[in-house]
Amino acid sequence: MPTPGLDGYTPPWQLPEHDDLAELARDFFTKEVLPHAGRLERQGHPDRDHYRRAGELGLLGLSVPEEYGGGGGNFTHEAVLIHEQTTCGEGSLGLAVHSGIVTGYLAAYGTAEQKRRWLPGLASGELIGAIAMTEPGGGSDLQSLRTRAVPDGDDYLVTGSKTFITNGGLADLVIMAVKTDTSQGAGGISLLVCEVAGDPPGFRRGRLIGKIGLHANDTAELFFDDFRVPAANLLGGPDAVGTGFFQMMRQLPQERLVIGVGAVAAMQRAVDLTVAYAKERTAFGKPLLGHQNTRMVLADCVTRTRASRVFLDDCITRHVRGELDVATAAMAKLWLTEGQCEVVDRCLQIFGGYGYTTEYPIARMYADARVQKIYGGTNEIMKELIARVL
16 A cells, blocks of 8 residues: 555556555654554553544545545545554554544435534544444344334334444444344344444443454453433434444445455554564574574565555455445455464464564564454355355
C-alpha cells in the first residue's frame, strides 16, 4: 500500500493524497498511541482521548461526506488508515469497526436526519461506534437472531444480549441487529441505532472479554432489558423495517475487505520484521539469512504477501466502483486471513524461542492473527458463499 514493502510494490489506486494520509496516520500511531501500548494492554481498552485526537487530525470518517464532518474520500482512504495502524503494530483503537464499518452503514442507509445526527460525532471522535450482530450461542447464522425489538408507542423495547462486540466497552453508538417480526426469517430483522452513552436504563455492559490476542481493544458483552430506543432510530427510517438482514448482506463485503486489508498489512509487517531479524541474528557462524532454509521460507512468505496484495488491490478497485460481489469478497476474506496466519506462523519459527516471547512483536502478531479467520463470518462460511456461485 502507500508504504512500499520489500518488493517495492505500489497499489494502482494510490495517489499523492494517500501518501500524505499514510504519513499523518503513521505519525499519530507511532508518536501518540504506541508510547502507551503497555498501559493500554493492561487496562484492556483504548483511551477515549486517542479517538478524539484522531478526529482532530481528520483520521476518522475518511469516507464520510464532508457535509457530515468527514473526509469526503472513499474506501481507499479507509484502507490506508487500517494498513498504517496494522503495520505500526497499534491494536487498541477499533478504527476498522468505527470508521470502516459503522460510518459505512450510516452513510449508506441513514436518513438525512440520522446522518446529521450521528456522523459528525463519529468523525470527530466524540462518539465511538460499534456494530452488534453476534449473540451468545449464535455466531454466523444471522437469521437466527433472538434479540427482540417490540413496538411501544414511539419507541421500541429491546430485550436480548450480544457478545464479542468490538468497541463494546466504550461505544456510545451501537448499530444493532434485532428481530422486529419473530414470524419472519430474514425479513423480520431490522437495524436499530442504539445510543448507549452513560449506560441508560435497560442497558448494561458486561465484562470485557479476555482474549488470546488484541488485548488492548475492548471486546464486550452487551445486555438489553426493555431498553427503550426511539422508533426514529430505525436505520433508514420507518420504511426500512424488516430490511436489516439485506442491509447487512450488502455491507458485509466491505467488512470482509476491511479484514483483508489488515491481513495483508500484517503479512507485510511480519516479513519486514523477520528479514531484519534474519540479517542480524547469527547461527553456526553466519546470519540466519545466509542459511538456505531461511531464505526459502522467506521467499515463500514474500511471494504470498505480494500475491495477496495484488488480489486485495483488485478487490479494493472493484469495491470503489461498486462492483465487488459477495463471492469475491468471501474469497478475499478467506484467502487473505489464511495467508496471514500462515505467514506469521512461518516467520515466528525463524525467530526460534524468541518468537514465543511477548517481548517480540511477532509473538503478539501470532495471537492477534487467529481471530481473523473467525469474525466477519467464519472462513467455513466463506467457503459456503464461494461454493454457491460454482
